[in-house]
Amino acid sequence: MSVSASRAKASRSVAVKSKLDYPVIDTDLHTIEYTPLLEDYIAKYGGSSLVDDFRKAVAKGISYLGREWYTQSPEQQRNKRTIRSPWWGLPAKNTLDLATVTLPKLLHERLAEQGTDFAVLYPNISLFPLHSNREDLRRGLTRAINHYHADLYRPYADRLTPVAAIPLHTPQEGIEELEFAIRELGLKATIIPGAIRRPIKEVAAKYPPQHHPDVARYAQWVDLYGLDSEYDYDPFWAKAVELGAALTTHSGSQGWTGRSSISNYMFNHINHFADASEALAKALFFGGVTRRFPKLRVGFLEAGAAWGSSVYTHLIDRWHKRGRDGVQNYNPDRVDGELLERLYAEYGADITGGRKHSREELVAGAFGVSIGRLGRELTDSEIDDFALAGIEKVEDIRDRFVPNFFFGTESDDQTVVTAFNTELNPLGVKLNAFWSSDSGHWDVPDLTETLAESWELVERGLLSEQDFKAFVFGNPYKFYSEANPRFFEGTAVEAKLRNEAAPRAAE
Numbered sequence: 001m002s003v004s005a006s007r008a009k010a011s012r013s014v015a016v017k018s019k020l021d022y023p024v025i026d027t028d029l030h031t032i033e034y035t036p037l038l039e040d041y042i043a044k045y046g047g048s049s050l051v052d053d054f055r056k057a058v059a060k061g062i063s064y065l066g067r068e069w070y071t072q073s074p075e076q077q078r079n080k081r082t083i084r085s086p087w088w089g090l091p092a093k094n095t096l097d098l099a100t101v102t103l104p105k106l107l108h109e110r111l112a113e114q115g116t117d118f119a120v121l122y123p124n125i126s127l128f129p130l131h132s133n134r135e136d137l138r139r140g141l142t143r144a145i146n147h148y149h150a151d152l153y154r155p156y157a158d159r160l161t162p163v164a165a166i167p168l169h170t171p172q173e174g175i176e177e178l179e180f181a182i183r184e185l186g187l188k189a190t191i192i193p194g195a196i197r198r199p200i201k202e203v204a205a206k207y208p209p210q211h212h213p214d215v216a217r218y219a220q221w222v223d224l225y226g227l228d229s230e231y232d233y234d235p236f237w238a239k240a241v242e243l244g245a246a247l248t249t250h251s252g253s254q255g256w257t258g259r260s261s262i263s264n265y266m267f268n269h270i271n272h273f274a275d276a277s278e279a280l281a282k283a284l285f286f287g288g289v290t291r292r293f294p295k296l297r298v299g300f301l302e303a304g305a306a307w308g309s310s311v312y313t314h315l316i317d318r319w320h321k322r323g324r325d326g327v328q329n330y331n332p333d334r335v336d337g338e339l340l341e342r343l344y345a346e347y348g349a350d351i352t353g354g355r356k357h358s359r360e361e362l363v364a365g366a367f368g369v370s371i372g373r374l375g376r377e378l379t380d381s382e383i384d385d386f387a388l389a390g391i392e393k394v395e396d397i398r399d400r401f402v403p404n405f406f407f408g409t410e411s412d413d414q415t416v417v418t419a420f421n422t423e424l425n426p427l428g429v430k431l432n433a434f435w436s437s438d439s440g441h442w443d444v445p446d447l448t449e450t451l452a453e454s455w456e457l458v459e460r461g462l463l464s465e466q467d468f469k470a471f472v473f474g475n476p477y478k479f480y481s482e483a484n485p486r487f488f489e490g491t492a493v494e495a496k497l498r499n500e501a502a503p504r505a506a507e
Helices: 004-008 012-017 037-060 075-081 095-100 104-114 125-130 135-156 171-184 201-206 213-218 233-245 264-270 272-286 306-322 326-330 335-347 361-367 394-399 412-422 447-459 465-483 492-506
Strands: 026-030 119-122 160-165 187-192 195-199 220-223 248-249 298-300 405-409 431-435
Touching: 012 104, 026 431, 026 465, 037 135, 037 248, 075 492, 095 104, 104 119, 104 160, 104 447, 119 125, 119 135, 125 135, 125 160, 125 187, 135 160, 135 171, 160 171, 171 187, 171 195, 171 233, 201 405, 213 465, 248 272, 272 298, 272 306, 306 326, 306 394, 306 412, 335 361, 335 492, 394 405, 405 465, 412 431, 412 447, 412 465, 431 465, 447 465
Parallel strands: 026 119, 119 160, 160 187, 187 248, 248 298, 298 405, 405 431
Antiparallel strands: 195 220
């Protein structure tokens, strides 16, 4: 009997799985690359110089936050305001799990131990090149990494599929990598950077980054593609829909304002995925991307679902008050000057001191230091923040938010209950929360516990069994199959659904 088979008998998650008559899909399981083999692929696409650059980047720290903090004195950390970056992020004491997320054959064997039928894999190295500003490094490493993982996991495609990393510094490079990854490599799951940090041009012109790297580090803005971008990303969204690519993002906001502690990683970490996800979702919504591409599917991983419920609720609240019609309640032109004059005359002597003011002066005074008159007249689109999204009625918000967005939630995240709370969510909707175990990272000390940990929400009465089914099967299945109806062909998911349907058909 294998190690996995003997352990599976004792797994709490296997016990939970035995109660379920549907497959379980893990949308976020992290793997570790075997560097010597990966470097062979890197050499294929960029030669020995790209391998050298890769090694230097790894030594520096593959996160954009880097490892600089760990080589500095406390005084240097304070003077440079160096952000505390992550450390000790992988299972070490649980050596079996460490090996499992490195060895595809072992992971394939142990997936049942987790209580999972199928898993989408997120190699740790995939995010690094996506955030590099060096085009040769970004595109060469991305292509090598995608090719490596496609080859490595192809024999295990019935239960495992790795994501293709898609760079997005420009729409065109994203389109080219989508075409290569899907059409040539046969990959079908994808990951995009949640945002691109770009230099502020006016500052960069005055302080060229190559001469003033410390200035360049701070003189950046965050491009979220959908709103205020330097590029028109519509061709990329169109290509993703055409190729059946459901897009996911795994980028966070550590280092953003408010997440830049120089001493405390947890301060920077808690909810940072949610903040980054919220920013991207709002940009896609307000920029009209979900209106123009209703079939586009975007999954936000490790971010939980509570932020999604909050943003959806506040979109509706804000539209009622600051949509095209509601915002007119605050238009200075709507002030009733005659009424204001009468009220000041009757009640305002102690404020005006008996001095005579014109109606225009009284109107200006009524606004105090708040914004009244502006420097110029606003256009209709400038007045209506919901114009690009094309919101005419409250149901439009639901239809351009709920179907497009999916919310990856880890097994220890109890806030997933908000996604299924029809009393809380406007118009009685349930959001598309899907199960993302995050196995392979420090969040999961034991991958065999993840499904059981989520099932505890059912045992405590926080999730119904129907909602649990949507969480671990229905929503993950919908996310991928709505984008690509053939996504699960030849997988254990398809086989299980076929086997479950056979007895029902015979009745």
